[in-house]
Amino acid sequence: MMKTINYFLFIGAASMAFACGSGTNNSGDDATDSLEMTENHMGNMDMETTMTDTMNEMSATALLSAASGSNVTGTATFTQEADGKVRLELTVENLTAGEHAIHLHENGDCSADDASSAGGHWNPDGEDHGKRGENEYHAGDIDNLTVGEDGKGNLEMMVEGWSIGDGQDSDILNKAIIIHADEDDFTSQPSGAAGSRVACGVIQKAG
């Protein structure tokens, strides 16, 4: 996947060089030749469409299972959008009414009864816990989920700074998404005083 993206970036750079008119026609031809020598034989016409399609294919899911004696179930989907953000869509059932903290935790391991196997908040940048978009926050800090009297809650959010399957520090694959018994106060260290872990799911590549 990364290789494909690099390929597109390279074409983009080459196209820019043409557009700026800094090269003569001869140098332009050279660039075209080198492109044709790559393993991927795609016409320039299809480039933009193909890149958009490739981005849209990058999605991941997590099936939430109950932890710490709860009956919580749910699903989270993560979709890479063309603007570089990741769309998170979360649906849960059988929670207590009110606010519940949601985080990505560092280990894709929900095997422990209390989900402690998922480790702490995913925090590749070594920041303090906090509210996304304000001062310092962990890459895994999300928001509180509001659950109604019927025990159901859902949340949709566009998240900056995440990626899916590119192997970079921002890659959310093989992290765990966790829902807590209590709300996140976005202040207490290291995890917002959010109480026990009532649901856990490992983020895995979709398809």
Ligand SMILES: [Cu+2]
């Ligand atoms: Cu958490």
Ligand SMILES: [Zn+2]
């Ligand atoms: Zn945190």
